[in-house]
Every structure is written in C-alpha cells, then in structure tokens.
C-alpha cells in the first residue's frame with residue numbers, strides 16, 4: 001500500500017474524532033440521568049431540540065444572545081423539574097423499562113410542543129464561528145468541529161468538577177452508588193433528581209446549540225439521540241468516561257468506514273454502521289468498554 | 299385445561315370461545331353490509347394490520363420480555379418480500395407469497411435477535427434499532443427490492459384467491475380479517491402452550507428459567523422468529539390491503555414506536571390488548587382532527603394536527619403507564635366484572 | 645440470628661401427626677448412622693470464589709451422600725448461598741471442582757443442571773410472577789418437552805400428551821403440598837409463605853435426585869415452618885431425594901438434617917452430625933453463641 005494517502009487518512013480520522021466528541025456530548029446527558037435514577041431517558045433528543053428551537057426563536061425575535069441563552073436555560077431547568085415531578089415521581093419503583101417507555105412518550109410531547117410553539121420551519125443558527133478549515137502539518141481541520149469539541153470538553157470538565165467537589169455532587173454520587181443507602185442516610189432524592197434533570201437540560205442546551213449550528217435547527221435534530229445510543233451501548237449507560245471514549249470510537253470508525261468502505265455498500269451506511277460497531281464490540285466484551293463485570297445476585 | 303389458568307380467576311361465566319365467535323360473526327356478517335368505504339379504508343384496514351403487528355410484537359415484548367424498537371423493519375421486510383415473491387415467482391398464489399414473506403421476516407428476525415443471547419434490557423432494546431435502520435437503508439439503497447422503482451415505491455398486486463377477487467374495500471377488509479383471525483388464533487394457542495410458558499418464564503426470571511431447564515436461548519429465538527413472522531404478515535396487509543402503495547420511508551422509527559405504543563396502551567402480554575391498543579391509536583387521530591378543526595377552524599392545519607397528535611399520543615402513553623399499567627384490557631375487564639357482579643346481584 | 649432461640653425440636657412435634665413424629669424419630673436414628681460409604685451425590689473439591697476483594701468461599705471441600713439431608717449453616721455473608729450458586733452454575737468458582745453424581749465440573753453448566761438431576765429454590769423468591777401457580781410448577785417440566793412449538797400450536801405430535809403429563813404431575817405435587825386451591829392464582833399474588841411453597845413444588849416436579857434449598861423457612865410463620873419441615877422430610881424419605889438445606893432456624897436444622905456443615909467468612913469451620921456440631925467450640929463461638937445452651941435444653 002505504497003500509495004496509501006496517510007494525510008487524507010489522518011484528516012478523516014481527526015474529523016471523525018471531532019464529530020465523535022459531539023456524540024459524546026449527547027450521550028453525556030443520558031449518562032447523568034441514568035446514573036442517578038436508572039432511567040434511560042429517550043427524551044434527551046427531544047430536550048435538545050426543544051432547547052435549540054427555543055434559543056433560536058428567541059434570538060430571531062431580537063433578544064440578545066446572552067439573554068436568550070439565560071432564558072432558554074431557565075426553561076430547560078423548569079422542564080427538567082417538571083419531568084421529575086409529573087412523570088417520574090408517580091412511576092417510582094416501577095421497572096426501568098416502564099420508565100424508558102415513559103420517556104418515549106415524553107419525547108413525543110416535547111417534540112410536538114417545541115414545534116407547535118415555534119413552528120416547523122428550519123432555522124439557521126450562527127454561533128459566530130466561521131467554518132473555515134485550517135491546516136496543521138498538511139492536515140485540514142474544521143474550525144467549527146474543533147470549537148464544538150472544545151466546548152464539549154470544557155462541559156465535561158466542568159461537570160466532573162461539579163460532581164467531585166460540591167456537596168450536591170457528592171450526593172449525586174452517593175445516589176448513583178446506592179439509592180437505598182442514600183435514602184437511608186437522609187438524602188432527599190427528589191431534590192437530587194430534579195437537579196440532575198436540570199443538569200441534563202443544560203447538557204441538552206449546549207448539545208442543541210452545537211448540533212443546531214451544524215445541521216440547522218429543525219425536527220431532525222431530535223434524531224441525534226440515535227447517534228448517541230450506540231455510543232451508550234458501547235461505553236455503558238452509566239459511565240462518563242465510557243460516553244467519551246465510546247463517542248470518539250464511534251465517530252472515528254463511522255467516518256473511516258464511510259470514506260473507505262462506504263462505496264462498496266453504495267453509501268449512506270452511517271444510519272446503521274455505529275450500531276453494528278457497538279454490537280460487534282459487545283459480542284467480544286459484553287460489559288462494554290469500562291463496565292466492570294457484575295455477577296447477578298440470586 | 300391450561301386455558302383456564304392463564305388468567306387468575308375466571309371473570310365471567312360465559313364460555314371462553316363465545317366472545318371471539320360473536321365478534322367474528324359481527325365482523326363477517328354485519329359490518330360488510332353496513333360499513334361505508336370510509337369505515338373500511340380509514341379505520342378497519344389500518345386497524346387490522348396494526349392489531350396484527352401488535353399481536354406479533356406482544357409475543358416478543360409482552361410475553362417473552364424482549365423489548366424491540368425495530369418492528370417497522372419487519373413490517374417492511376414482509377411487505378417487500380411478498381411484493382418480490384409475487385413479482386418473481388410465476389403462478390405463486392398470493393397466499394403463498396404472504397406465507398413466504400412471513401418466513402423471510404422470521405429469518406431476518408432471528409438474525410437480529412441473536413444479540414438477545416448476550417444482551418439484556420436496554421442494551422438489547424437499543425440493538426434492535428440496528429434492524430430498523432439497516433432494513434430501511436437496504437430497501438432504499440438496492441432498487442432491486444422495489445423492481446427499480448423511484449425511491450423504492452412498490453404497488454400492491456391485485457388480491458385474489460382461487461379466482462375470487464378481493465380488491466374492493468370490503469374485499470380487502472375480508473381478506474385482512476381472515477388472515478388476522480387465523481394468525482391471532484394461532485398466536486393464542488402458542489402463548490398457552492409450553493413454549494408460551496417458557497416465554498413468560500424467561501421474561502420474569504431468566505436465571506431461574508435457565509436453572510429449571512427452560513431452553514432460554516431457543517425460547518428467545520423462537521420469540522423473535524414468531525414475532526417477526528406475524529409482524530411481517532402484518533406488513534403485507536399494511537402494504538397490500540390498506541395502503542396499496544408503500545415506500546421504505548413509511549416504515550420508519552415512528553411506525554416502530556406506534557406498534558410499541560399499541561401494546562403498552564392495549565396491555566402487555568395480552569393478545570386482546572393489541573386490538574384494544576390498535577383501535578385507540580387508529581381512532582384517536584381521526585377524532586382529534588375532527589375536534590381540532592371544529593374548535594380551532596383554519597388554524598388547525600395539517601402541521602398543527604400532526605404536532606398535537608404527537609403530544610396527545612405521548613401524553614396517553616405516560617398516562618397509561620402511570621394509571622393503567624396493564625393497559626386497556628385490564629380496564630375493560632374491571633368494568634366488565636363490575637357490571638356482571640351488579641347484574642348478578644339483582 | 646434470633647431465630648436460633650426459636651428451638652422447635654420437641655414442641656413442634658405437637659403440631660405433627662403421629663406418623664410424622666415417628667418418621668422424625670427414624671430420621672434421627674438414621675442421622676446417627678452414616679449412610680453406607682462409597683457413592684456421593686455431590687462433592688466440592690477445594691472450591692474458592694471471591695467477588696473483588698470479598699472472599700465468598702475459601703477452599704471448600706464437601707461431600708454429600710445419596711439420600712442425605714445436609715444442612716449448611718452460618719452467619720449472614722458466610723458464603724452459604726454462594727455455595728449453592730456454585731453448585732448450580734450461577735457463579736463460576738475461581739478454583740476447584742464440583743462433582744454431581746459421576747460428573748466433575750470446573751464450571752457447572754446451568755442449562756444442563758436439571759438433566760443432572762439437580763433442582764433448587766432461591767433465597768429471594770424467583771417465581772415467574774406472571775404465570776399461574778399451576779403453570780409455574782408445569783414449567784418445572786419444561787426440560788422434558790420434546791415437541792416443537794409448531795406441534796404445540798397445532799396440538800399435534802407429542803405435544804398433547806406432554807401437556808397432559810406435565811399438568812398431571814403438577815397437579816399431584818400441588819396436592820402433596822396443599823396448594824391445589826391456589827392452582828389458578830397468579831404466583832405473584834400469593835402470600836409470601838405460599839410462594840415459598842410453590843418454589844418447592846416447582847423444584848420437586850422435576851423429580852430431582854439432588855435438591856438445593858436456600859432458606860426455605862425464612863419469613864415463614866411457625867405453623868408454616870412445621871408444614872415445610874414435613875414436606876422436606878417427605879421429599880427426602882418418599883422420593884429418596886438428597887437435600888442440601890441452608891437454614892437459619894437452628895431448631896429446624898437440628899431436627900431435619902443428618903449432617904451439618906458450618907460456614908463462617910467463606911470457610912467451612914465444622915462438618916458433622918448435629919450432636920458433633922452442637923458441641924463444637926468453634927461453632928459455638930462463631931454462630932451458635934449463647935444459644936447453644938438453649939439447644940441443649942431443646943433436647944434434640
């Protein structure tokens with residue numbers, strides 16, 4: 001393979017890794033909720049759409065960027081808390097699959113409401129980052145992708161600090177470890193859950209803005225969950241490092257496959273390729289990348 | 299003899315076969331006489347196809363406990379397989395195409411069910427999405443499946459059995475009804491058999507099931523196979539009897555969720571539940587559009603209808619999960635029990 | 645552990661019909677005279693198992709002869725359930741072997757367990773909640789089914805006779821365990837004590853040579869315990885089933901078992917007849933404690 005174009009390969013790889021970070025960002029919202037309440041929140045994508053749509057519409061109405069951001073954040077927190085109150089609390093102690101189906105219903109409500117309120121047309125979202133590629137050692141890198149990846153990285157860092165060094169973070173980890181024990185020592189679970197849902201709303205907002213800037217803000221934005229799910233299967237539903245590494249892995253393999261083997265399939269394989277990667281990986285290592293092997297107690 | 303054991307206590311004193319037989323009597327003898335073409339085209343045909351799909355998914359998800367988010371893929375496989383069998387094998391009767399399409403759907407279902415041997419719960423549910431996206435992609439990508447038509451659209455062949463035509467609205471209704479009735483009866487027999495008990499055993503406690511000697515892996519694959527077979531045939535009815543023209547894009551994730559919603563609302567692990575759920579899901583949008591345009595007039599355009607439909611559907615799911623987790627079936631049984639005891643008391 | 649104080653020995657006998665009390669007498673005699681040596685029903689050879697840092701089983705040797713009732717006792721977390729889980733292949737031991745009849749395994753194949761003649765119950769109920777009691781018990785015959793699902797749907801081939809057979813056997817066991825009246829109830833809706841009994845029925849219907857019972861009396865009221873004791877003994881005597889019994893109720897254990905193995909922190913600290921174990925200083929220190937005097941007083 002003398003004529004293999006390494007530079008091009010690197011370019012594809014880096015592009016893949018950068019979009020992988022975007023997948024991780026969406027996956028992160030899932031992990032936060034899953035870790036504390038054991039809910040696989042399918043509505044994360046709808047929340048993302050809702051956030052992006054609200055923000056864009058506010059900006060289009062002439063509200064300044066920062067204010068629009070603050071308002072949207074407020075709305076997302078309110079939604080998070082409302083979800084906890086109205087949907088999850090009545091379903092306490094029900095099987096995880098029931099909760100999952102409830103979030104399916106929730107995603108329908110949020111998608112419907114977002115578009116009923118703000119309309120169904122496509123909105124452009126300009127975050128002020130020009131998408132002019134720049135060159136590093138002969139490799140072209142998208143400036144926007146790099147920006148998005150950095151924002152995602154900063155968010156992950158902030159969340160880690162939040163959960164490691166604040167009281168609520170500590171409580172969060174206690175709940176994630178053992179709900180019953182946490183309850184026994186007097187942590188107020190509903191309050192923690194509400195906080196977690198609010199944080200999930202924040203993650204949805206950030207992810208919504210970044211994805212919205214790339215794809216345009218429209219209904220299909222909520223489908224980015226479908227990109228995050230294989231990442232979660234790969235990295236484990238309850239692992240933040242898993243979400244990050246899983247995202248990078250899926251992003252990279254997906255781009256490489258699209259470029260190098262996509263043509264043999266007639267293209268368009270990205271709709272399912274990530275799932276196949278995740279499944280193949282799980283067949284070899286059933287507990288995922290970072291998941292420890294748990295032995296079921298009987 | 300096991301028939302009596304499925305439900306805890308017999309809820310009524312009528313024999314078990316009476317209600318289905320009465321319903322079939324009405325469906326065959328009365329509805330064709332009084333039904334309008336709107337009733338057949340807009341309500342009964344989609345109702346029958348979706349009910350059957352619900353029966354199929356209920357076998358897998360309700361009974362065997364394996365959550366699938368990819369049912370629409372098997373609807374599509376059924377529809378396109380039947381189309382191709384009919385197109386490419388000369389002289390194959392339509393029922394033959396339909397049966398074979400079920401077999402193809404079952405085979406593909408078993409392949410996509412293989413991960414269930416290692417994965418459980420959410421991991422499995424997510425992996426079933428692979429079927430959803432792969433099948434839709436393949437049917438759009440390879441135009442052979444649609445005989446090289448643009449964007450994969452296929453048209454249904456005429457329906458006739460032994461020279462009798464079933465192409466009118468009533469004809470397609472009777473055609474669907476018969477297939478649905480037969481498959482539903484067989485599904486009912488299945489869930490009451492040893493294999494049906496194995497389904498529930500695997501669902502309720504997989505480890506215990508394995509220890510007492512239930513063949514867990516085989517049971518799961520049977521569930522995937524049978525469920526896909528039934529859903530595949532539902533797909534044929536959807537394409538051949540109801541819509542008459544379909545494209546792969548119509549079998550999207552929303553359709554998969556719709557079928558899942560049917561069994562949640564109707565009642566998991568209940569054959570009747572699929573019919574209850576399908577009825578509600580077919581009728582709700584129609585009512586919603588009537589009520590909406592009556593109340594809101596022109597503002598209630600198709601976009602608004604679409605969105606409010608989503609909201610209502612999502613709300614229904616959540617309401618049922620919270621208030622009536624065993625679905626419409628259990629609601630119905632409660633009402634029936636209450637009225638019979640009241641009648642008996644008098 | 646306070647269950648230790650509830651010594652049943654003599655006073656339970658008052659609940660029992662005469663013939664059972666006589667059986668009880670026999671059992672004790674039998675317990676003192678070990679079964680003819682030679683064959684073993686179950687053997688563990690230097691089995692070790694740990695979870696992360698927790699040692700659940702450390703170098704365990706155990707051998708159970710056919711027809712024996714062998715109790716496993718010990719404080720919470722001693723590794724009793726882990727032992728049964730290793731025997732039934734739910735846990736894979738880090739080291740050692742398990743012998744079941746003539747077969748020797750490093751890792752017992754769970755799926756074949758019932759074909760090896762082993763059945764078990766669970767410490768935490770593991771019934772199929774969505775099946776009726778009869779169907780739960782019938783599922784204990786699932787391994788016998790040779791008919792295909794198509795045969796079952798259409799009611800052809802072996803399937804009808806298999807169904808009748810499974811149903812009859814289930815009915816017989818249900819009658820034996822006084823469960824006939826609740827046969828049509830969903831298992832999940834029964835009171836706890838009855839669910840425990842349904843689990844026993846589901847295990848017995850497979851006609852196991854070796855029956856593993858993980859705390860069958862836990863959470864039962866005194867009369868229920870008496871009944872359960874009766875059933876376990878009858879299973880042992882009438883069907884010759886070898887039984888490994890984990891139980892915290894020392895009274896029941898002393899009354900039922902031929903031999904007792906005592907576990908503590910994953911190690912076997914004693915193994916012998918009830919009398920030997922009761923007199924063992926290590927056992928008294930680790931488990932029986934002050935209760936030992938009561939046991940003496942119980943006159944077993």
Ligand SMILES: Nc1ncnc2c1ncn2[C@@H]1O[C@H](COP(=O)(O)OP(=O)(O)OP(=O)(O)O)[C@@H](O)[C@H]1O
Pocket residue numbers: 295296297298695698699700718719720721722723724725726727767
């Ligand atoms: N699946 C598992 N994962 C992790 N640790 C386990 C598991 N099963 C058992 N253990 C640990 O192994 C040790 C032995 O547990 P085991 O359940 O065998 O005790 P036991 O003697 O049955 O106690 P009890 O009387 O409370 O039932 C305990 O420390 C327990 O926490």
Ligand SMILES: [Mg+2]
Pocket residue numbers: 724725726767
């Ligand atoms: Mg135990």
